[in-house]
Amino acid sequence: xxxxxxxxxxxxxxxxxxxxxxxxxxxxxxxxxxxxxxxxxxxxxxxxxxxxxxxxxxxxxxxxxxxxxxxxxxxxxxxxxxxxxxxxxxxxxxxxxxxxxxxxxxxxxxxxxxxxxxxxxxxxxxxxxxxxxxxxxxxxxxxxxxxxxxxxxxxxxxxxxxxxxxxxxxxxxxxxxxxxxxxxxxxxxxxxxxxxxxxxxxxxxxxxxxxxxxxxxxxxxxxxxxxxxxxxxxx
Amino acid sequence: xxxxxxxxxxxxxxxxxxxxxxxxxxxxxxxxxxxxxxxxxxxxxxxxxxxxxxxxxxxxxxxxxxxxxxxxxxxxxxxxxxxxxxxxxxxxxxxxxxxxxxxxxxxxxxxxxxxxxxxxxxxxxxxxxxxxxxxxxxxxxxxxxxxxxxxxxxxxxxxxxxxxxxxxxxxxxxxxxxxxxxxxxxxxxxxxxxxxxxxxxxxxxxxxxxxxxxxxxxxxxxxxxxxxxxxxxxx
DNA sequence: TTCTGTGAACAAATTCACAGCC
DNA sequence: GGCTGTGAATTTGTTCACAGAA
Numbered sequence: 001x002x003x004x005x006x007x008x009x010x011x012x013x014x015x016x017x018x019x020x021x022x023x024x025x026x027x028x029x030x031x032x033x034x035x036x037x038x039x040x041x042x043x044x045x046x047x048x049x050x051x052x053x054x055x056x057x058x059x060x061x062x063x064x065x066x067x068x069x070x071x072x073x074x075x076x077x078x079x080x081x082x083x084x085x086x087x088x089x090x091x092x093x094x095x096x097x098x099x100x101x102x103x104x105x106x107x108x109x110x111x112x113x114x115x116x117x118x119x120x121x122x123x124x125x126x127x128x129x130x131x132x133x134x135x136x137x138x139x140x141x142x143x144x145x146x147x148x149x150x151x152x153x154x155x156x157x158x159x160x161x162x163x164x165x166x167x168x169x170x171x172x173x174x175x176x177x178x179x180x181x182x183x184x185x186x187x188x189x190x191x192x193x194x195x196x197x198x199x200x201x202x203x204x205x206x207x208x209x210x211x212x213x214x215x216x217x218x219x220x221x222x223x224x225x226x227x228x229x230x231x232x233x234x235x
Numbered sequence: 236x237x238x239x240x241x242x243x244x245x246x247x248x249x250x251x252x253x254x255x256x257x258x259x260x261x262x263x264x265x266x267x268x269x270x271x272x273x274x275x276x277x278x279x280x281x282x283x284x285x286x287x288x289x290x291x292x293x294x295x296x297x298x299x300x301x302x303x304x305x306x307x308x309x310x311x312x313x314x315x316x317x318x319x320x321x322x323x324x325x326x327x328x329x330x331x332x333x334x335x336x337x338x339x340x341x342x343x344x345x346x347x348x349x350x351x352x353x354x355x356x357x358x359x360x361x362x363x364x365x366x367x368x369x370x371x372x373x374x375x376x377x378x379x380x381x382x383x384x385x386x387x388x389x390x391x392x393x394x395x396x397x398x399x400x401x402x403x404x405x406x407x408x409x410x411x412x413x414x415x416x417x418x419x420x421x422x423x424x425x426x427x428x429x430x431x432x433x434x435x436x437x438x439x440x441x442x443x444x445x446x447x448x449x450x451x452x453x454x455x456x457x458x459x460x461x462x463x464x465x466x467x468x469x470x
Numbered sequence: 471t472t473c474t475g476t477g478a479a480c481a482a483a484t485t486c487a488c489a490g491c492c
Numbered sequence: 493g494g495c496t497g498t499g500a501a502t503t504t505g506t507t508c509a510c511a512g513a514a
Contacts, residue, residue: 021483027447031426045495054428057495058485065497073496074492090447091454098446109344110442115426119443120450160453161446184456185449191266191350193289201452203445207345208354210438211333211396212262212325214420215355217436218395219326221419256505280473292473293507300475308474308513 018089022063028053029060030086031119037079045076092120097157099183101174102165103128103136103144106189110163112139121161125153147174154181161185168192175202253324257298263288264295265321266354272314280311327355332392334418336409337400338363338371338379341424345398347374356396360388382409389416396420403427410437 032052036044050060064070064077070085071077087093098121100107110116111126117140126141127150128134134146145153153159162183164171171190178186185201188194191209194202267287271279285295299305299312305320306312322328333356335342345351346361352375361376362385363369369381380388388394397418399406406425413421420436423429426444429437 019482023451024448026451027444028428028441030447031441031444032428047495052428056485058487059483061496062484062498069497071496072492073490074494076495089451089454091450092447096446096450096453105340105344105347109340112340113442115443116446119447121443121446161449163446185453187445187449193263193267193287199456201449203449205440205442205445206263206266207348207440208350208356209262209266210422210440211331211351211356211398212265212327212354213259214396214422214436214438215326215331216258216261216324218331218420219324254505282473291507293509294505296474297476297506304475306474309472310514311473 018066022066025053025055025059025063026086026090028055029063030083030090030092033079033083033086037083041079043076043078044082046071049077094120096121096161097124097159098122098161098163099124099150099153099159099178100126100141100163100165101128101147101150101178102167102170102189103130103133103138104165104167107163107165108138110165110189111141124157124159125149127153147177150177151181154178154183159183161187163187163189164194165189253301257301260288260290260294260298261321261325264298265318265325265327268314268318268321272318276314278311278313279317281306284312331356331396332359332394333357333396333398334359334385334388334394334413335361335376335398335400336363336382336385336413337402337405337424338365338368338373339400339402342398342400343373345400345424346376359392359394360384362388382412385412386416389413389418394418396422398422398424399429400424 029049032049033044036052046057046061046064050057053060064082067085067089070082098116100111100123103111103126107126107128111123116123123141126138126144127147128144129147133144136144138144154162160183162178162185164174164178164186166174168190171188171192172194175186175188175194175196179196179200184199186194186196186203188202188204189207191206193204196202264284267284268279271287281292281296281299285292288295299317302320302324305317333351335345335358338346338361342361342363346358351358358376361373361379362382363379364382368379371379373379395418397413397420399409399413399421401409403425406423406427407429410421410423410429410431414431414435419434421429421431421438423437423439424442426441428439431437
């Protein structure tokens with residue numbers, strides 16, 4: 001069996017006790033807390049916070065307790081304290097430089113997305129091989145660079161996190177180059193399963209795949225509805 | 236407790252026995268199989284297919300067996316048969332009309348994304364309220380329409396699946412309108428937790444959140460590395 | 471013999487329910 | 493009294509290991 005990617009998270013060294021499922025929810029809590037703080041909320045109960053994050057209060061409490069006790073019994077959680085605590089766990093004490101490979105419409109949209117900047121990520125370079133794209137302006141990122149400059153920029157800014165927004169047939173090659181240059185975390189928008197050495201963390205976001213999951217539910221909903229109205233099993 | 240969204244999938248009526256985790260992987264298998272078929276592969280073993288999908292062969296076999304026996308012992312799976320079987324489960328026997336709300340750069344990128352069309356989804360309308368955007372061209376979709384036309388288009392084409400690509404502060408309002416118009420599945424790119432009546436399926440894709448998860452691992456990787464080199468606990 | 475299909479064992483994640491502190 | 497923190501129970505998901513069909 002060759003290189004096997006982690007299906008979700010089994011990274012080689014999490015704070016010995018924070019499960020992958022919790023790690024995936026911490027940023028969500030952080031986002032909700034940010035918004036609460038902006039609204040001037042100083043203290044929040046697990047019930048309220050959980051509701052705004054779309055999880056149960058018991059789960060939220062269990063998740064947070066893994067970071068060490070951070071609430072006050074009988075009272076709730078202090079918003080700024082919790083933001084700091086989660087931010088620390090997530091590595092938000094400093095900003096992360098990020099490169100985007102692929103300057104198609106998705107790459108451009110990601111480069112222009114203010115949410116990255118707002119949440120601690122600086123897009124320090126956007127790359128492509130298409131001569132029509134290289135040199136064109138890409139919003140806050142500046143000019144699109146040629147892929148040949150990738151290694152230089154990754155090393156210059158010690159980039160560890162990269163986004164792949166290329167067509168499927170180029171993603172594996174780009175992945176290999178990124179890894180060779182020193183990138184150890186990749187957010188992959190190409191509809192392919194990448195292989196990378198153990199220790200490289202890959203997260204896949206397949207947009208069509210998400211719609212398929214919704215379609216599954218619609219499909220089955222129709223069957224159920226037909227059941228109810230026609231009284232006959234469909235499919 | 237008010238309206239609670241399904242955390243991942245508990246939809247009101249899955250083929251009595253296909254767990255949410257499996258449903259989320261079926262589109263992945265389908266994607267891999269499509270590519271195999273394009274390369275002219277007629278038959279594939281669970282080992283090979285699993286490897287290309289990034290899962291274990293045992294899991295793949297278990298997932299597929301839930302659709303009813305679909306392989307041949309001692310041989311493997313016939314690619315076209317499996318594509319048909321999964322496609323049926325996913326509701327790919329027909330195409331799904333989809334609307335996109337929000338014609339910012341992300342909305343445009345999604346509208347231009349060929350992957351949707353290629354995998355059974357037709358973007359039948361893209362909507363915004365910004366007068367500068369309404370009427371502008373949006374690639375294959377045609378003109379960006381005003382949000383006021385949303386209900387008309389949703390009803391005209393019996394749209395059940397929608398994509399929200401608006402700023403966070405408008406997403407809940409848009410969600411409400413979509414639901415009222417008859418949409419029952421939403422892919423939400425706005426960094427908010429939407430609330431919707433039970434039975435409405437929502438999937439969230441928060442781009443910054445994905446990077447946060449990667450940052451967590453990088454953060455901890457550094458700590459481990461520092462541990463090893465400096466011999467002292469960090470954080 | 472090979473490779474699927476599957477019960478049984480195991481592991482992970484979530485919920486329950488309540489002890490403990492404010 | 494109210495709300496956090498947490499063990500125990502439960503549910504869900506994955507892996508193991510092998511029976512059984514081609």
